[in-house]
Structure formats: structure tokens, C-alpha cells
Amino acid sequence: MIDDKLALQLIRQLPIGACLVSTDYTILLWNDFFSERLQLVPEQALGKNLLELFPEQSKFLKRKLDSVLVLKNTSFSYWEQRPHIFHFKSSRPVTGHEELMYQNMEILPITNTAGDVSYLFIAIMDATTTASYSLALKQALSQLEEEHKAQAELIRKLEEAHNQLLQAEKMASIGQLAAGVAHEINNPIGFISSNMETLQHYCESLIQAINFAGSLISQSNSAELSKQFADFGKQRNLNFLLQDMPELITESLEGTGRVMSIVKSLREFSHVDSSEWKETNLIDGIESTLRIINNELKYKAEVHKNYQKDMPLVYCQSMQINQVFMNILLNAAQAMEQMGFIYIDIATEGDFAKVSIRDTGPGIEVQHLNKIFDPFFTTKAVGAGTGLGLSLSYSIVQKHKGKISVQSQIGQGAEFTILLPLHQQHEEQPEADSSVENIL
Amino acid sequence: MSSYFISEEQKDALQEVLNISMGQAADALARLIQTQVHLSIPSIKQSSSDHFIERLKNPDQQLAQQSFLGELSGEMISLMSDGDNAAIAELMNYDIPLVEHEKQELMLELTNILAGACLHGLISQLNFKIQLAAPVLLNPASICIEQLSWQQALLMEICFQIPQSSFNAEILICLKQDSLLPLKNHLDMLLQ
Ligand SMILES: Nc1ncnc2c1ncn2[C@@H]1O[C@H](COP(=O)(O)OP(=O)(O)OP(=O)(O)O)[C@@H](O)[C@H]1O
Ligand SMILES: [Mg+2]
Numbered sequence: 191m192i193d194d195k196l197a198l199q200l201i202r203q204l205p206i207g208a209c210l211v212s213t214d215y216t217i218l219l220w221n222d223f224f225s226e227r228l229q230l231v232p233e234q235a236l237g238k239n240l241l242e243l244f245p246e247q248s249k250f251l252k253r254k255l256d257s258v259l260v261l262k263n264t265s266f267s268y269w270e271q272r273p274h275i276f277h278f279k280s281s282r283p284v285t286g287h288e289e290l291m292y293q294n295m296e297i298l299p300i301t302n303t304a305g306d307v308s309y310l311f312i313a314i315m316d317a318t319t320t321a322s323y324s325l326a327l328k329q330a331l332s333q334l335e336e337e338h339k340a341q342a343e344l345i346r347k348l349e350e351a352h353n354q355l356l357q358a359e360k361m362a363s364i365g366q367l368a369a370g371v372a373h374e375i376n377n378p379i380g381f382i383s384s385n386m387e388t389l390q391h392y393c394e395s396l397i398q399a400i401n402f403a404g405s406l407i408s409q410s411n412s413a414e415l416s417k418q419f420a421d422f423g424k425q426r427n428l429n430f431l432l433q434d435m436p437e438l439i440t441e442s443l444e445g446t447g448r449v450m451s452i453v454k455s456l457r458e459f460s461h462v463d464s465s466e467w468k469e470t471n472l473i474d475g476i477e478s479t480l481r482i483i484n485n486e487l488k489y490k491a492e493v494h495k496n497y498q499k500d501m502p503l504v505y506c507q508s509m510q511i512n513q514v515f516m517n518i519l520l521n522a523a524q525a526m527e528q529m530g531f532i533y534i535d536i537a538t539e540g541d542f543a544k545v546s547i548r549d550t551g552p553g554i555e556v557q558h559l560n561k562i563f564d565p566f567f568t569t570k571a572v573g574a575g576t577g578l579g580l581s582l583s584y585s586i587v588q589k590h591k592g593k594i595s596v597q598s599q600i601g602q603g604a605e606f607t608i609l610l611p612l613h614q615q616h617e618e619q620p621e622a623d624s625s626v627e628n629i630l
Numbered sequence: 631m632s633s634y635f636i637s638e639e640q641k642d643a644l645q646e647v648l649n650i651s652m653g654q655a656a657d658a659l660a661r662l663i664q665t666q667v668h669l670s671i672p673s674i675k676q677s678s679s680d681h682f683i684e685r686l687k688n689p690d691q692q693l694a695q696q697s698f699l700g701e702l703s704g705e706m707i708s709l710m711s712d713g714d715n716a717a718i719a720e721l722m723n724y725d726i727p728l729v730e731h732e733k734q735e736l737m738l739e740l741t742n743i744l745a746g747a748c749l750h751g752l753i754s755q756l757n758f759k760i761q762l763a764a765p766v767l768l769n770p771a772s773i774c775i776e777q778l779s780w781q782q783a784l785l786m787e788i789c790f791q792i793p794q795s796s797f798n799a800e801i802l803i804c805l806k807q808d809s810l811l812p813l814k815n816h817l818d819m820l821l822q
Contacts, residue, residue: 253723257739260662263746266764271735296764305754 207276207293207314210300213259213307215240215252223314227278227291247275258297259307267295269317270324282318292321347566354576372456379453383446390439397432452481469503470511472536472543472610479515483523490523491532491549498537505614510586514594515545517579518606522549524570525604541612542592548605554598562596590614635676636784636810640817647820648672648786651751658747659790663721670789672748677785679778682804685709686770693768694741698749700760702812704805706745707768710737710798717795734767740799741765748788748801756816780806784813 192200201208202221210219220235241248250272254265267275269292278291294317300309407419423429480493487493522532530550537544554562561567563584568577587594591611598604636644652669659667677685686693691709698704716726719736728736742765753760786803805813 249723249725253739257662257743261658261743261747261750263742263750264762265742266738267735268738268764271731271738294764 206316207278207312209240209312209314211240211255211310211312213310215255217243218309224276228276244276250275254295254297255310258299258310262299262301262305262307264299265297267293269294269321273321276314278314278316280318282322286318286322288318288322292317350566350576354578368456372453375449376453379446379449383443383450386439386443386446390436390443393435393439397436400428400432454478456482466509467505467507467614470506470508471501472504472511472545473497473501475508475512476515476534476536476545479512479519483516483519486520487523487532489529490526491530493532493534496533496535496537501536501543502538502612504543504610504612506590506610507586511590511610514583514586514608515547517583518547518608521579522547522551522604525549525551527552530603538612539609542609543612544607544609546605546607548603550603553600553602554596554604555600559596559598563594635782635807636674636814639821640814641674643817643821644674644786644813645672647752647755647817648674648788651748651755652788654751655744655747659743662743663792665721665792665794668791668793670787672786672788675785675787677783679775679781679783682783682785683773683775683778685802686768686773688770692737693770694737694765695768696741696745696765697763698760699763701758702753702756702760702805703809704803706741706749707802707804708737708741708745708765709800709802710740711796715797718792718797721792721795737767738765744790744799745801745803748786748803752803756813756820758812758816782807784810 201219204221204223207223207227208219208221209217209224211217217235217238217240220230220232225231225235235243241252244251254267257263258265273292274290275293275295278293280286280288280291282288294315296313296315298311298313299307300311302308404419404423407415410416476495480487519532526549532550533546533548535544535546535548558567558569563580564577565581566577567581568575570577584594587608587610591614593607593609595607596604597607649671652672656667656669686707686709688709691711694708694710696706696708698706715728715733715736718740719726719728719732722736722739724732724736742762745765746762749760749762752758784805784807788801788803790799790801791797
């Protein structure tokens with residue numbers, strides 16, 4: 191059997207913290223683990239009151255010790271809930287980043303023969319390795335979760351972009367179709383219109399001839415002839431006919447004129463060579479855009495225009511600039527909660543042509559102002575808006591070396607301003623970016 | 631069936647032992663938290679694994695588990711209402727309000743105390759030597775019937791209540807069929 195001296199040495203060298211206290215918390219045993227890691231030699235600990243020696247933990251320790259005293263059952267504490275009971279230095283000073291040791295604690299009752307608790311044994315186990323693995327695992331897990339979330343978000347955006355591309359393709363083919371139809375209509379409407387004009391002249395001469403014949407008959411003093419002419423006129427309702435015929439022709443001419451202007455707008459807008467750079471009249475651009483979206487605007491806003499008279503031409507991709515106008519005008523109309531106004535100003539400002547489009551809608555919230563040009567930013571319901579309108583507009587204007595900006599106060603509407611350089615360097619213009627093209 | 635599992639005589643003897651130990655437990659608990667603690671009369675039941683799992687899956691409760699090993703081995707499960715624990719925390723000398731890890735600590739400590747008190751009387755009367763393992767929190771979602779290697783177990787149920795607070799808890803002492811043998815032997819010895 192081992193003797194007391196050996197037993198004591200064994201306890202001293204135990205690889206766990208071992209401390210024995212009496213029922214009044216006086217420290218009776220303090221092994222090397224405790225003294226080395228706490229830098230507290232046995233002489234500084236033995237005979238002292240444990241609770242007084244560690245005042246920060248005294249409430250916790252007393253609770254634990256008392257429960258063991260009363261219930262005579264082991265009590266436990268875990269690193270997860272209470273990592274550092276004693277300020278032991280980390281067991282991994284070199285490879286670890288922990289400064290303090292993570293600890294599990296057990297307090298065991300030591301009972302005498304009568305079954306009463308006479309001592310309390312405190313054992314501290316080093317759980318630093320487990321803890322750091324477990325914590326690293328937890329961190330990795332939450333990182334994974336975050337990455338997963340980011341991925342899901344990315345997939346959602348991709349889906350949206352995909353839908354947008356499909357939409358763009360659809361719009362492009364509709365545009366081409368429209369251009370084709372417009373082209374087909376253009377020829378017949380052209381000759382109908384010129385025939386109508388000729389007919390108008392013929393008709394005038396014819397009316398003059400009939401009127402002349404009438405006056406000759408009345409001058410001839412032949413009652414018989416006059417009566418026959420008058421009867422014939424009455425029978426054929428000649429007076430009404432003479433009056434209605436020019437009106438019919440004028441109305442028809444107006445109609446063909448309207449058809450021709452719609453065809454012209456369609457062709458201008460969806461022109462196949464729309465990404466072409468050319469000297470453009472911005473006023474014509476705005477006007478043809480307004481005609482295209484007239485249906486969306488007419489019940490939402492009254493449009494007021496103020497165009498500078500001698501606006502110089504601007505070298506640009508007119509079709510794409512029209513798309514910018516359209517995005518902004520549509521946003522304004524969509525923002526209107528009730529009938530309001532849209533003010534369009536076109537003028538020169540220094541070396542720039544300036545187009546400003548102001549609406550009297552609800553305006554844009556301050557915290558959204560720096561986001562509205564971001565791709566996918568939208569306040570519209572899911573499916574209602576893609577949030578791409580303004581970001582595309584932004585990139586189009588950017589490509590023109592221009593500027594697009596917004597000013598808005600909540601409740602006071604919003605004003606978008608587009609500045610396009612009047613003197614573009616023709617050679618330097620980059621090729622039209624086909625991915626932006628045709629996206630409405 | 632029940633005679634094979636545990637005989638009526640053995641059950642009566644066990645009931646007697648449990649009643650005495652609960653009296654001691656209530657006394658010790660009252661001394662520890664300086665408050666009257668109500669304990670129900672323990673009930674002894676045979677339970678199938680389905681039924682056992684069903685008991686644990688009530689969403690309004692928190693679970694913890696504590697194993698005991700030695701001459702008698704099994705597990706204790708504490709089921710505590712997931713409600714206001716401020717009153718019991720104060721009785722237990724915690725600083726309130728509790729942060730999350732303190733709530734866990736309280737839950738574990740209560741499990742240790744209540745389960746320990748229940749078990750202590752039982753094993754000291756029957757003269758078993760056992761060791762208690764540390765209590766751990768139990769996530770009911772992680773328990774499924776496929777994991778369980780038994781069909782029938784013996785459950786001893788005790789309910790705790792502290793009248794001045796909304797606190798109530800249940801402790802289940804669970805013994806698998808194969809660890810019943812030492813219990814039955816000791817009970818038989820007591821019966822002689
Ligand atoms: N005139 C305006 N008044 C108020 N808010 C506006 C105005 N113009 C833009 N916004 C805000 O900016 C957001 C982004 O506009 P953008 O045109 O980029 O996308 P969208 O209009 O939401 O979607 P889509 O253009 O695909 O219909 C809008 O959702 C809206 O909140
Ligand atoms: Mg838009």
C-alpha cells in the first residue's frame with residue numbers, strides 16, 4: 191500500500207486542480223495545479239477562507255458549496271456557462287489565442303462515517319481544448335450559415351436578372367416587330383395621304399364647277415331649266431353633299447396624318463440602328479417618348495414643357511437617351527398617388543444640354559436617395575418593379591460622359607436632371623453596349 | 631407483463647423507499663433555498679419508448695439530462711416550464727435579470743439539485759454506490775425513436791412546485807430494462 195507521503199505527492203501532482211475546504215470554506219489543500227497557474231503558493235492559500243480569497247466569485251462559489259453541503263451531492267459547473275471561475279492562465283500560451291483557461295468544475299462532498307459532509311473537494315478540469323474546438327466549430331457553423339444566406343440572395347438576384355434579360359429580349363423583338371409593321375404601314379398610308387390631298391384639290395374644282403353651272407342657269411332666265419336643276423339638286427341632296435364632302439376629306443387627311451405620326455414615332459423609337467451615334471434633337475426625342483407612353487401618363491399627370499428655342503443638336507445614341515427619358519417619366523407617373531404635374535425643361539447650361547424632369551408626386555425618402563440608382567433597388571411590390579430602370583439609365587448617361595442626378599424632398603416630388611455634353615469627341619465614343627440596349 | 635418487468639411487491643417496496651426519500655429531499659431543498667418546496671408523491675410507471683419520446687417533445691418546456699453510473703445506472707431528465715424563472719433565480723441567489731448563459735446555468739443547477747435530491751435518498755436507502763455525471767441541456771429535436779435501443783423502461787416521476795413562484799419542474803428517473811436487475815435484487819433484500 192502507498193504511504194501518506196506518496197499519497198500527498200500524488201495529490202500535489204494531479205493534472206487537475208485539487209482543493210479541499212472545510213465546511214466553513216477554509217482551504218486545507220492546494221495542489222500544484224492551483225498554485226502554479228494562479229501564481230499563489232500554498233502558504234498564501236492554506237488556512238485562508240476561499241470566499242475571501244476570491245471575492246469576485248464568492249457568491250457563485252458559496253452557492254455551489256452550500257448546495258453540496260446540504261444535499262450531499264456533487265455539483266457541477268461548465269465552461270460553456272461559466273468559462274473562467276479562477277483566473278488560470280491559458281493552457282495553450284503558444285498555439286492558442288485564449289488568454290484564460292476554460293474550466294469545468296466539480297465539487298464533491300466528503301462524508302464521515304456518520305454520513306455528514308465534513309469536507310468539500312473542489313476539482314478543476316482544463317477544458318480549453320474542447321472549448322476552443324467547440325467555439326471554432328460554432329463560428330464555422332455561423333459563417334457557413336451566412337455564406338448560405340449570401341448564396342441564396344445571389345441566386346435570387348440572378349433569377350431576377352435572368353427574368354429581366356428575358357423581358358429585354360421580348361421587348362427587343364416586339365420593337366423589331368413594331369418597326370416592321372410600321373414600315374409596312376408607311377407605304378400605303380403614304381399614297382393614301384397623297385391621293386387624299388389630290389382628291390381634295392379635285393373636289394374643290396368640282397364644287398366650283400357645280401356652283402358655276404348653277405349661277406349660269408339662274409342667269410339664263412329659263413324658268414324650266416332652273417326648276418329642273420333645283421329639283422335634281424333637291425333629289426340628290428346636293429347642298430348637303432357639297433358642304434359635307436370637303437369636311438370628310440379634311441377629316442380623313444387628319445386621320446392619315448395621325449397614323450403617319452404614330453408610325454414615325456414607332457420607327458424613331460424602335461429603329462433598328464438605334465444604338466447609332468448621331469446628332470440628335472433632344473426635344474424630338476422627348477416628344478416621341480411622350481407619344482409612346484401617352485397612355486401611361488394621361489390619367490396620372492399633366493405634362494408642362496419648357497423648351498429652349500434654339501436648342502443645339504446633341505451627339506448621342508438617341509434611342510438609348512429616349513429610354514432614359516422613358517424610365518424617368520414612367521417612374522414619375524408610377525409614383526403619383528393622384529393626378530399631378532410633370533414639368534420638362536430642356537435648355538443648355540454651359541457645355542451641357544440639360545434635361546430636367548420634375549414631378550409633384552410623393553418624393554423619395556432620404557435614406558433611399560443614394561440607393562435608387564443601385565441595380566435591383568426598388569420600393570415596388572415584388573414582381574411590380576425590377577429596380578433596374580434607374581441603374582440602366584445611370585449607365586447610359588455615364589457612357590455619354592454625362593451626369594444624372596436627383597433632388598427630392600418627401601411630399602414635394604422629385605426632380606431628375608440629366609446633363610449631356612454638347613461637344614462629344616466623336617472618335618472616342620465606345621461601341622454601344624449591346625447588353626444595355628433595348629432594355630426598357 | 632408487469633410481473634416480468636417489476637412485481638407488484640417490488641413496486642410497493644420501491645414506492646415506500648421513494649416516499650421516504652422525497653420527504654428527505656423536500657427537507658433538504660427547503661433548507662437550501664429557505665423556501666417551502668412542494669413535492670408530489672412519486673409515481674412509478676412502465677413506459678414504452680414512443681410514449682417516453684412524446685413526453686419530451688412538449689414545446690413549452692426545457693430539458694436537461696443527468697446520468698448516474700455505478701451499481702445502478704440510468705438517467706434523470708428534468709422538464710421545466712419555459713416561463714418566468716426570475717423568482718426561482720432570486721431564491722437561488724442569482725443576480726437578476728439573467729443573461730442567456732446564466733439561464734442555462736440556472737437550469738443545469740436546478741437539475742443537479744432536484745435530480746440529485748431525488749436520487750440521493752433512493753440510493754442511500756438501497757445502499758447503492760453510484761457516481762453522478764454532470765448535467766447537460768437536452769434538445770428534444772435531437773432525440774428520435776430510431777436512436778433508442780430499448781422498448782420498455784421504468785420511469786419514476788416526481789413533480790416539484792414552489793408555492794410563491796410560478797416555478798414547477800418534473801424529474802424523471804429512468805431505468806432501462808437491463809439495469810432493473812440490481813434494483814430488483816436490492817428491493818428483494820429489503821423485503822426479506
Ligand atoms: N419620381 C419618383 N418619385 C418617387 N420615387 C421614385 C421616383 N423615381 C424613382 N423612385 C424610386 O426609385 C426606385 C428605383 O427606381 P427604378 O426605376 O430603378 O426601379 P423601379 O421603378 O422600382 O422598377 P422598374 O423600373 O423595373 O419598374 C423606385 O422603386 C422608387 O422607389
Ligand atoms: Mg422604374
